[in-house]
Amino acid sequence: MIKLENVSKSFGDSILFENLNAEFKEHQATCILGGSGVGKTTLINLLAGLTEPTSGRVVLPGDMRMSYVFQETRLLPWFDAYSNIDFVLKNLYTKEERHKIIRRYLDLVGLLKYAHEPLSSLSGGMVQRVALCRAFAYPSQLLFLDEPFKGLDTKLKEELLEAFCCIYEKDKRTVFFVTHDIEDALRLADEIYVLAGRPASFAGHFTRPQFDQTLPRQIIELM
Numbered sequence: 484m485i486k487l488e489n490v491s492k493s494f495g496d497s498i499l500f501e502n503l504n505a506e507f508k509e510h511q512a513t514c515i516l517g518g519s520g521v522g523k524t525t526l527i528n529l530l531a532g533l534t535e536p537t538s539g540r541v542v543l544p545g546d547m548r549m550s551y552v553f554q555e556t557r558l559l560p561w562f563d564a565y566s567n568i569d570f571v572l573k574n575l576y577t578k579e580e581r582h583k584i585i586r587r588y589l590d591l592v593g594l595l596k597y598a599h600e601p602l603s604s605l606s607g608g609m610v611q612r613v614a615l616c617r618a619f620a621y622p623s624q625l626l627f628l629d630e631p632f633k634g635l636d637t638k639l640k641e642e643l644l645e646a647f648c649c650i651y652e653k654d655k656r657t658v659f660f661v662t663h664d665i666e667d668a669l670r671l672a673d674e675i676y677v678l679a680g681r682p683a684s685f686a687g688h689f690t691r692p693q694f695d696q697t698l699p700r701q702i703i704e705l706m
Contacts, residue, residue: 490539501682512658517678523661550623556614565598588616608642628660
């Protein structure tokens with residue numbers, strides 16, 4: 484179980500969160516949903532250990548490897564798709580093992596035939612899919628997605644949503660992702676936490692059995 488215990492976070496005199504408490508299940512996709520500036524990214528950075536709470540604590544089970552997908556792909560432009568994934572695996576597996584892993588994930592998102600193409604020759608959606616493959620290929624127990632679908636046109640966004648669903652169905656991880664888009668949350672999440680207010684708090688909590696046609700309106704009212 485992953486927990487927030489009385490977690491508060493301040494930046495100078497500005498209090499972002501105050502006494503946040505939650506228990507998150509492992510091996511599912513949890514969405515932190517909220518409006519711009521409410522602190523979604525800061526919250527998953529706390530969960531990932533990239534920043535420390537001002538008070539309270541984040542509880543994670545044991546030593547857990549983590550991987551992260553940012554809004555920017557943060558790929559190495561001088562490497563092709565294959566080499567970008569190989570780069571994060573080379574100290575963990577033999578060459579043969581890495582080859583199997585890389586081919587598996589590229590195949591899952593329809594990019595196997597582009598494995599050795601320069602990144603500059605790939606579309607924006609294809610490059611984002613490579614970033615997803617890299618995150619899943621790394622043997623992490625925790626996967627964080629910081630609004631990787633934000634600002635994309637409809638076609639690119641659909642490509643990435645399909646890619647995520649395809650990989651996640653085959654390779655369940657403990658996933659945390661943040662978004663302001665209710666439709667994305669309903670499509671991808673097993674559980675949704677609505678973050679709202681200042682200082683921010685969890686204004687709502689919904690699990691997949693509660694997802695129905697009335698839920699978007701409920702969430703809009705909470706945000």
